[in-house]
Amino acid sequence: MKKIIPQAITLLLIFLIFGFFTYNANVNMSNRGMEFGYSFLKRAASFDIQFSLIEYSRESSYARAYLVGLLNTLLVAFSGIIFATILGLIFGIARLSKNLLIKEFAAFYVEFFRNLPLLLQLFFWYYAALRILPLPHETEGFHNFYITIKSLYTPSLVWENLSIFLYLIVFSIILIFLLKNYLKKIQEKHGKQFPILIISIVILLLVPSSAFLFGGSSFEIEYPVYKELSATSGTFIGGLAIPPEFIALFLALSLYTGTFIAENVRAGIEGISKGQKEAAASTGLNQKQILNLVVLPQALRIIIPPTTNQYLNLTKNSSLAAAIAYPDVVLVFAGTALMQTGRAIEIVSITMATYLSISLAISAFMNYYNKKVAITEK
Amino acid sequence: MLNKEKYIETNNTKTYIGIILILFCLSNVFFNSFFNIEILKFFPTKVGFLFSFILGILGFYLIRSEQSKLRFINFINLNTNNNNFNGFLTLCILILILVTIPPVINWFILEANFSGDSREACTGEGACWTYIKVWLKRFVYGMYPNEEHWRINLSFFLVVGLGLIGIFVKGKLKKFITLYYVIIYPIIAFLVIYFLISGGSFNLLWVETGAWGGLSLTFIVSFFCLIFCFPIGMLLALGRRSSLPVIKYFSVTFIEFWRGVPLITVLFMSAVMFPLFLPEGMFVDKLVMVIIAISLFEAAYVAEVIRGGLQALPRGQYDAAKSLGMGYWKMYTFVILPQALKLVIPGIANTFLALVKDTPLIFVVGLLEIVGMLNMAKTNPKWLGFAMEGYVFAGIIFWIICYSMSKYSQKLEIKFKTDR
Structure with missing residues (x-):
């Protein structure tokens, strides 16, 4: 009885609150002549999106617009994660350096960027720092890279038969994975060691490049070319144009998240006691083996869980894009599409479900990893 | 030699x-x-x-x-x-x-300019601090009427003063401190802010929340969210470890939901979706809605931090408390929570820091705290081109607040470290 009553009260409360909200929503929507449903996704979106990875035009559907936004979110999140990891690794190791100057410099970076609101940093990059850049007709360029206030123009690759090349990359990664397991088994059986790293690099270089020889893949480099519109204005044609919104978001996200990753890396390395290294050395392992077989596996166990959390944070924080009009899923879908259709419940729920599924997927991975690396005690 | x-x-x-x-x-x-x-x-x-x-x-x-x-x-x-x-x-x-x-x-x-009170004073290559000087009142008080600024100042001092009482209390009264901070202080603070800043009674002019803004709004929002998210988070953490399945799974769903979505979509939801869920004619103030939304959001994070502390406590503590004949609530208030909270001080401080850094996001619903005010001032036709100065100014303020908070939490951590 003592266990049933509090549960029953909680259930009742939840039902009452949800019932109250759904009832009100029903009444409100019927009063305003709105109906619930997801059929609007097939209608033509009829708005433009500045920056898109896949083909998109005004005639495309809302579902397509959603996909464009999602891909833009994933693009900035992915590139941000890579750069933040690099920054985190460098500064995390630098904070443990014996060099006083390097240590203080890394500490300055961490304390500076960690204690400023991300939105403020984003605004700073977008509205203040990137506004100093020159106009297209004033820029000089650096080896066919042109950085202007409108965009960063870089040479781009024009591919033929790109898919074959990509398939071969995936194939070689699978090959390396299988080979690694096989070689490990041999090593466990016979005690013979193989240079796995060199073999995998060779495979990764050779197999995809065979696409150029036999698969008919090829690429050309397209350079951005200046086109004068009038004496004081012009633009660049061709090449790849990276919009400043992307650059600002990328910089802010990776510099901010990099500080947290740096702290994780530092904690991970510091968390390994000196005794571990000394014990490894006394069993006759050399410096490289100590690092690879003793220090790194243990440090990674401490570093990876909080770092995945930071990756997740970075992905969620990329929704700040809406503040500087980078067309991510929040701006395109929860902003423009919602304004046009007025379907608040449907659109907000889809947007939230998107982020929820991303974070649930990442935390599922994290649980799997934690289980895999957990110390099995006797 | x-x-x-x-x-x-x-x-x-x-x-x-x-x-x-x-x-x-x-x-x-x-x-x-x-x-x-x-x-x-x-x-x-x-x-x-x-x-x-x-x-x-x-x-x-x-x-x-x-x-x-x-x-x-x-x-x-x-x-x-x-x-x-x-x-x-x-x-x-x-x-x-x-x-x-x-x-x-x-x-x-x-090369910066400090003097003057108009745009013309800024001629040098350097920063134009005149801009900050002219706009300072807006950056701190928002659109709050000029003659009424003393009300914000007074309530700020009152709230801080009442918060500092705990330091001076000694002797017998000391055991009531927790009670004071958890229940009495939030109520007093709310009343002070409601009657002084909002006005409407005691011959004070009514100022609607839309006019609140600037740094004072940053403080108000973070203060209330800090107060509310902590008890909610604690209850959620206890719920997640409860043996009653309904309460447990409700807490788990609640926590995972809020942790899985970005704050900006939560604020979007409170602005565009939530009004649909209210009865016809009922209206919740924007600021209240924002405070509720941020509190629930941060409560989920606080809950996870506290759960970490609860898990880190050895089982013997629970068993010992039970063997003394303590019930659930007695065990948690006198044995488990005091130890668990001590363990998680750094984690909670980090969550609070994140909360303060998240407050600028309320621009989504149209409330302009300091960063929002900067963005508004930046588009003023008389003062174009001083974005940098504004962001640097806000950056310095935020940095001082956040840095001192994190240093203070490190100090607390050392102070509360008891040897086991």
Whole structure:
């Protein structure tokens, strides 16, 4: 009885609150002549999106617009994660350096960027720092890279038969994975060691490049070319144009998240006691083996869980894009599409479900990893 | 004995050459960035820089020695120059500092404008602090009427003063402190802010929440969210570890939902979706909605942090409390929570820091705290082009707040560290 009553009260409360909200929503929507449903996704979106990875035009559907936004979110999140990891690794190791100057410099970076609101940093990059850049007709360029206030123009690759090349990359990664397991088994059986790293690099270089020889893949480099519109204005044609919104978001996200990753890396390395290294050395392992077989596996166990959390944070924080009009899923879908259709419940729920599924997927991975690396005690 | 003296002497000439080389390299960079003077004029710019850089590395190589007569050389060798790679990095950072610091100081102070009260006063190349001076009241108080600013100041002092009472209380009253902070203080603070800042009674002018803004709004929002998210988070953490399945799974779903979505979509939801869920004609103030939304959002994070503390406590503590005949609530309030909360102070401080840093996001629903005010001031046609000054100003304020919070939490952590 003592266990049933509090549960029953909680259930009742939840039902009452949800019932109250759904009832009100029903009444409100019927009063305003709105109906619930997801059929609007097939209608033509009829708005433009500045920056898109896949083909998109005004005639495309809302579902397509959603996909464009999602891909833009994933693009900035992915590139941000890579750069933040690099920054985190460098500064995390630098904070443990014996060099006083390097240590203080890394500490300055961490304390500076960690204690400023991300939105403020984003605004700073977008509205203040990137506004100093020159106009297209004033820029000089650096080896066919042109950085202007409108965009960063870089040479781009024009591919033929790109898919074959990509398939071969995936194939070689699978090959390396299988080979690694096989070689490990041999090593466990016979005690013979193989240079796995060199073999995998060779495979990764050779197999995809065979696409150029036999698969008919090829690429050309397209350079951005200046086109004068009038004496004081012009633009660049061709090449790849990276919009400043992307650059600002990328910089802010990776510099901010990099500080947290740096702290994780530092904690991970510091968390390994000196005794571990000394014990490894006394069993006759050399410096490289100590690092690879003793220090790194243990440090990674401490570093990876909080770092995945930071990756997740970075992905969620990329929704700040809406503040500087980078067309991510929040701006395109929860902003423009919602304004046009007025379907608040449907659109907000889809947007939230998107982020929820991303974070649930990442935390599922994290649980799997934690289980895999957990110390099995006797 | 003789040999040793000779060793040091030869070392010294090497050291002096090294110092001269390093100083030459650094002064070349310094004159180049500060006065635009090239010492190595006979080289093209790039080669000149490279040449002096190599001289610098050579200098660091020369001053490296086991033991030197000069104290500061020993210090440099020990801390920044123990091998070639570190010497190289040291030189890189020194050059980086020399290249970046002078322009920054120039912009900040030397060429900046402090005087005047209109745009025309800003003529120099540097920052225009006049802009901040003119707009300061807006940045701090938002659109709150000028004559009523004393109300915000007074309530700020009242709330801070009431919060500091805990420090002075001694003796018998000390056991009521927790009760005071958890229940009485939030209510008093709410009443103070409601009656003083909102007004409407006691002959005070009614100021709607839409007019609140600036730094004071940042404080109000973070203050209330801090107060509310902590108890909610604690209940959720207890719920997640409860043995009753309904309560457990409700807490799990609640926590995972809020942790899985970005704050900006939560605020979007409260702005565009939530009004649909309310009965016809019922209206919730924007600010109240924002405070509820942020509190629930951060409560989920607080709950996870507290759960970590609960899990870290050894089972013996629970068993011991139970064997003394304590019930659930007694066990948690007197045995488990005091120990668990002590463990998670740094985690909670980090969550609170994140909360303060998240407050600018309320621009989504149209409330303008300090960053929002900056964005508004930036588009004022009379004051175009001073975005940088505004963001630097807000950045300094936020940095001071957040940095002191994190330092304070580190101090607390040390203070509460009890040996086990």
